[in-house]
Amino acid sequence: MAKINPSFSKELKKYGAFDFNACYNCGTCTATCSLSTKDDSFPREMVRYSTLGLEDEIKSSLKPWMCYYCGECSTNCPREANPGELMMSLRRWLTAQYDWTGLSGLLYKSLLLTTVLFVLSALGVIWYSARLDFHLDAIMHLGHLFEMFAILSVFVLILLPNLLRMWLYVEGKREKKAPLKSYFKSLGDLFIHMFTQKRALGCDDNQTRWLEHLILVFGYLLLLFTTVFLDWFSATNIFIIALGYIESTAVFIITFDFMRRRMQKEKEVSKHSQPSDWLFVIWLFLMGFTAFGVRLFIDLNILEQNTWLYLVHIIVLFQWAVLIVPFGKWTHFLYRSFAMYLAAIKEQGVKA
Numbered sequence: 001m002a003k004i005n006p007s008f009s010k011e012l013k014k015y016g017a018f019d020f021n022a023c024y025n026c027g028t029c030t031a032t033c034s035l036s037t038k039d040d041s042f043p044r045e046m047v048r049y050s051t052l053g054l055e056d057e058i059k060s061s062l063k064p065w066m067c068y069y070c071g072e073c074s075t076n077c078p079r080e081a082n083p084g085e086l087m088m089s090l091r092r093w094l095t096a097q098y099d100w101t102g103l104s105g106l107l108y109k110s111l112l113l114t115t116v117l118f119v120l121s122a123l124g125v126i127w128y129s130a131r132l133d134f135h136l137d138a139i140m141h142l143g144h145l146f147e148m149f150a151i152l153s154v155f156v157l158i159l160l161p162n163l164l165r166m167w168l169y170v171e172g173k174r175e176k177k178a179p180l181k182s183y184f185k186s187l188g189d190l191f192i193h194m195f196t197q198k199r200a201l202g203c204d205d206n207q208t209r210w211l212e213h214l215i216l217v218f219g220y221l222l223l224l225f226t227t228v229f230l231d232w233f234s235a236t237n238i239f240i241i242a243l244g245y246i247e248s249t250a251v252f253i254i255t256f257d258f259m260r261r262r263m264q265k266e267k268e269v270s271k272h273s274q275p276s277d278w279l280f281v282i283w284l285f286l287m288g289f290t291a292f293g294v295r296l297f298i299d300l301n302i303l304e305q306n307t308w309l310y311l312v313h314i315i316v317l318f319q320w321a322v323l324i325v326p327f328g329k330w331t332h333f334l335y336r337s338f339a340m341y342l343a344a345i346k347e348q349g350v351k352a
C-alpha cells in the first residue's frame, strides 16, 4: 500500500514549490508539455502525487528529470499552480533524497547555513594561505593539488554513492528488472545526454537555451581539463594558453547571460530563482572570470604583486568543489544524465 506523507506539501515548499494544491487536475499542463508522452506523462501526475504526499512514488520516479523547464505548463495552467516550478522543486527535493550525507537538503532549505559554510570555507582558505605566508608559488602548487584531489574524492565519496542510491530508489520499485546487458547497451545514452542534453531540443522554445547550455558544458569541462590536466596556469605552450582563454571566456560570457536573464525575469524559467540557482550561475561566472584574470596576470607578469587575485580564484574554486558540486545545483547535471540512462535501460528491459 502506498505510503502517504501528509506534510509533504509543506516540505516541498521549502524547496521552492508554490501553491500546487490549487491544482484541480484538469490536465492542461500535460497536454501543453511537448516532452510529455503517453508512456511518460507529466507534470499533472507529479502535481497529483505531490498533493497526495506520495513520497515513495516520487522518489522512484524519473519524471521530474524528464522536464527541461521551458515553463509552458505554468503559463497555461488555469489555476496558477505553477507545475513547471513544482517539477524544479521536485528535482531539488530528489537531489536531497539521493544525497547520503543529508547536507544537500540542509543547504537547499537554509540560506543561513549556506552562508555560514561559504564564509567558513573562504576563511579556511585564507587561514591556510596565511600559514604559507601568502607565498604565491606555494599557494598555486597547493591549489593545483587540491583540484586533482577534489575531483577524485568528491566523485568517489559523494557522487558515486548518491548515484547508487538513486539507482536503488528507481530500480528497486521496478517489477520487471532490466537485464544486465541493457546497462551496457544504454551507456551511449548516458554520455549523449550528459554532453548534449539533446532532449531539451524537444521543448518548443528551447533552441537558444540548448545551444548556450551545450557551449557552457563543453567550455566548463574543457576548462577543467585544461587547468587540472594541462596545468594551464603553468603552461608555456601557446595552444594550451589560448585554449584556456577561449574556454574561460565562453564560461563567463554565457553565465553572465544566464544571470542577466534571471535578473530580468523575461521567461518563466528565470522568474523563480532560488539561492541555489543564483549560487550556481554566480560561482560558475566567477570561476571562468577569475581563471581568465589569473592567466592574464601571469602573461602580463603582474600576478606576483597581485596574489589576492589567485586567492579569490582559489576561494571560489574551493567553495565550488566542496559545496556546489557535491551538494548544490551542479548535481542536477549528473542526475539528469543518469535519469536518461536509467530510462533507456528501462526501455531496453521492456523490449527484452
Ligand code: SF4
Residues within 6 Å of the ligand: 022, 023, 024, 025, 026, 027, 028, 029, 030, 044, 047, 076, 077, 078, 079, 080, 081, 082, 083
Ligand atoms: S497544474 Fe494546472 S494545468 Fe496542471 S492539472 Fe493542475 S490545474 Fe490543470
Ligand code: SF4
Residues within 6 Å of the ligand: 032, 033, 034, 035, 036, 042, 043, 066, 067, 068, 069, 070, 071, 072, 073, 074, 083, 084, 087, 203
Ligand atoms: S516546464 Fe516545460 S518541459 Fe517541464 S513539465 Fe512544464 S511544459 Fe513540460
